[in-house]
Amino acid sequence: MATETKNNATMIVFDGDLDKAIASFIIATGAAAMGKQVTMFFTFWGLNVLRKEEHIDIKDKNFLEKMFAKMMPRGPKKLKLSKMNYGGVGSHLMKKMMKEHNVSTLPELIEMAQDLDVKMVACTMTMDVMGLKEEELMDGIEFAGVASYLSEAEDANVNLFI
Structure with missing residues (x-):
């Protein structure tokens, strides 16, 4: 009886902090480059x-959905650090240090992930809860529920929660 080798990787990206998002995409692109x-x-x-950076018309949203839309950062360039953010100065300094050390920016890492066919899936249940519409999110992503993620995780030998 042959044993099936699982060689895929999945991750749940729960956090929207800049440093954690960067780490997520570095791991994802590294795994994809290894053939996973x-x-x-x-x-x-x-x-x-x-999230897309441009403003989306929110007139069809209820009060709480409008509040979420206004309060949440709009895309990878607007994310803050999880520690030592200092009103945005920390994020600016981190981006400066990354540039000095030739580390790809988050938008570059996202593009690299798309080029490497990393599947990016937005949780539809959370989108409903937060009042997010598909047109508010960047192009090239998929939309699915937790069952879809769990199906992918069953075929992976690496499963991360970030």
């Missing part, structure tokens, strides 16, 4: 990583 099929499942605050 990678699925990133974005839920709750992690969805902010996928």
Whole structure:
């Protein structure tokens, strides 16, 4: 009886902090470069990583959905550090240090992940809870529920929660 070798990787991106998002995409692109099929499942605050920067018309949203839309960061360039943010100065300094050390920016890492066919999935239940619409998120991502993630995780030998 042959044993099936699982060689995929999945991760739940729950957090929308800049440093954690960068780490998620570094791991995802590294795994994809090693030949793994990678699925990133974005839920709750992690969805902010996928938000488009441009303003979306929010007149059809209820009060709480409008508040979420206004308060949450709009895309990877607007994310804050999890520690030592200091009103945005920390994020600016981190980006400066990354540039000095030739580390790819978060938008570059996202593009690299797309080029490496990393599957990025937005959690539809969380989108409903937060009042996010598909058109508010970047192009090239998929939309699914937790059952889809769990199916992918069953075929992976690496499963992370970030």
